Amino acid sequence: MNRITNNIFRSVFIFCCITVAVISFAACSSSSAKKEDEEKAKDEIPVRETFSLAKGKLTSELQTPGELTAFQQVDIYAKVNSFVKKLYVDIGSQVSEGQLLAVLEAPEITSQLAAAESRLKSQEAVYISSKATYDRLYQTSQTPGTIAQNDLDVALAKMNSDLAQLDAAKADYKEIAETKNYLELHAPFSGVISMRNVNLGAYVGPSGKGSDLPIFVLQEQKKLRLIISVPEVYTDFINKKGEVKFTVQALPNQTFTAKVARLAGAVGDKLRSERVEMDVYNDNKKLLPGMAAEVIIPLPAMDSSFVVPKSAVVNSTIKPFVIKVVNNKVQWVNVQIGRTVDDKEEIYGALSPGDQLIKTATEEIRDGADVKTILKN
Numbered sequence: 369m370n371r372i373t374n375n376i377f378r379s380v381f382i383f384c385c386i387t388v389a390v391i392s393f394a395a396c397s398s399s400s401a402k403k404e405d406e407e408k409a410k411d412e413i414p415v416r417e418t419f420s421l422a423k424g425k426l427t428s429e430l431q432t433p434g435e436l437t438a439f440q441q442v443d444i445y446a447k448v449n450s451f452v453k454k455l456y457v458d459i460g461s462q463v464s465e466g467q468l469l470a471v472l473e474a475p476e477i478t479s480q481l482a483a484a485e486s487r488l489k490s491q492e493a494v495y496i497s498s499k500a501t502y503d504r505l506y507q508t509s510q511t512p513g514t515i516a517q518n519d520l521d522v523a524l525a526k527m528n529s530d531l532a533q534l535d536a537a538k539a540d541y542k543e544i545a546e547t548k549n550y551l552e553l554h555a556p557f558s559g560v561i562s563m564r565n566v567n568l569g570a571y572v573g574p575s576g577k578g579s580d581l582p583i584f585v586l587q588e589q590k591k592l593r594l595i596i597s598v599p600e601v602y603t604d605f606i607n608k609k610g611e612v613k614f615t616v617q618a619l620p621n622q623t624f625t626a627k628v629a630r631l632a633g634a635v636g637d638k639l640r641s642e643r644v645e646m647d648v649y650n651d652n653k654k655l656l657p658g659m660a661a662e663v664i665i666p667l668p669a670m671d672s673s674f675v676v677p678k679s680a681v682v683n684s685t686i687k688p689f690v691i692k693v694v695n696n697k698v699q700w701v702n703v704q705i706g707r708t709v710d711d712k713e714e715i716y717g718a719l720s721p722g723d724q725l726i727k728t729a730t731e732e733i734r735d736g737a738d739v740k741t742i743l744k745n
Contacts, residue, residue: 418693421723424675427668428709430605434596434614434661436648438589440557441657443582447550449573450474452566457584459564463555469584472551472572481548484541491537495530502527559588562657587657592648594626596663597641605667606631612646614663619654673706673714674721679728681705681713690715691726691733698726700735 450472457469502523509515563585572578594614598606610628626646635642648655681703682689692699706714726733733739 417727418724419677419680419727421674421676421719421725422721423673425668425673426675426707426709426712426714427666428707430598430602430665430667432596432598432663432665434594434663436616436655436657436659436661437593437595438559438562438587438657439591439593439647440559440588442556442586444469444553444584444586445574445579445582446472446553446572447574448472448474448477448547449571449576449578450477450551452568452570452572452583455564455566455568457561457564459561461561462559463561463586464558465555467555469553469555469561472553474548474551477544477548477551481541481544484537484544488534488537488541491530491534495527495534498523498527498530553583555586557586557588558590559586561585562587589653589657590649590651592650592655592657594646594648594661594663596644596646596665597636597639598644598665600635600640600642602665602667603635603642606642606644606665607668610666612663612665614661616655616659616661618656618659622654624648624655667707673716674719675712676715676725677727678708678711678713680725681715682729682731684731688715690717690719691729692719693724693726693739696739698733698735698737698739 451474452470453473454471455469456471457463457467463469502520505515505520505523509517509520561584564583565581566572566583570578572583594612606628608628608631611625612628613623613625615623626648628644629647630645632643676690680690682691687702688705689700689702692701701717701719703715703717703719706716708714
């Protein structure tokens with residue numbers, strides 16, 4: 369009985385071992401097949417859409433803040449120490465070129481001018497006398513032996529000296545007269561008085577307390593300057609005499625236009641940008657100096673370049689690249705990225721028109737791998 373039982377246990381044990389061996393062999397075979405499939409998948413890329421590379425032009429826009437300033441602006445100060453006698457304009461006054469703005473008062477200048485005028489008249493009388501003396505001596509000297517030559521020379525020298533003194537008196541009088549003219553302030557150009565800092569009787573002058581602030585600030589507002597700073601990367605796209613659009617917060621529903629008038633021609637050291645000015649005609653005076661503007665500058669492409677979908681460019685940590693298909697093989701091509709507009713990008717690299725590129729590229733597509741593609745141009 370024990371022998372029979374032992375035989376049964378031996379048979380069951382052998383059966384279990386065989387079963388385990390069969391299962392292990394099947395698992396190993398399945399694992400090996402799976403590894404083979406994975407290795408094969410690494411070298412073969414699934415079906416992907418490609419496109420034919422072609423050149424095009426991207427037209428983009430640059431949106432940047434700007435500032436409106438008066439086309440001309442001047443601070444009007446007093447040239448001489450004086451007091452404000454009359455004011456003919458105030459803040460907001462529209463003035464024309466040469467218009468009288470204010471009259472100042474300086475009694476000492478009036479006294480100096482009167483004294484200079486007296487010296488001038490006195491010197492004129494002295495010169496007239498010496499000239500008459502010389503003329504009489506000269507006429508008499510025409511008769512031989514009547515006038516010594518020395519006397520004639522002395523008379524001539526006296527006349528020339530008096531003439532020089534007369535010219536000096538005239539210059540002194542003119543200088544003081546010009547100084548008195550500074551007591552009248554005139555507008556150097558047509559515009560609007562945007563600031564007045566004095567009242568009647570105020571002391572003003574070129575130095576001291578009276579010179580802290582200008583008497584008036586005059587701005588030309590019918591024509592404004594729109595000033596922007598264009599980053600260095602975009603300076604090549606700015607078209608002189610080109611047109612830009614801009615808006616201001618005070619008039620959100622209106623879009624204004626301006627033409628590029630002046631380029632600085634240099635990039636600033638601090639902001640690495642170029643100053644660009646546009647002329648804005650403002651006859652209706654809706655726009656005011658000092659307003660902030662949001663400027664939209666068109667950046668047309670100067671030359672055609674390769675334009676591809678953004679999905680075709682892989683921005684790797686080393687260098688951007690695209691994936692080209694050559695003879696059913698994958699080839700990575702390093703590129704430089706230009707402008708980006710919506711879902712399109714400019715690229716530059718060792719490429720030619722007609723090259724087949726994968727439209728949706730990733731780093732998972734290894735360089736040199738085989739690829740099965742359906743060309744969809």
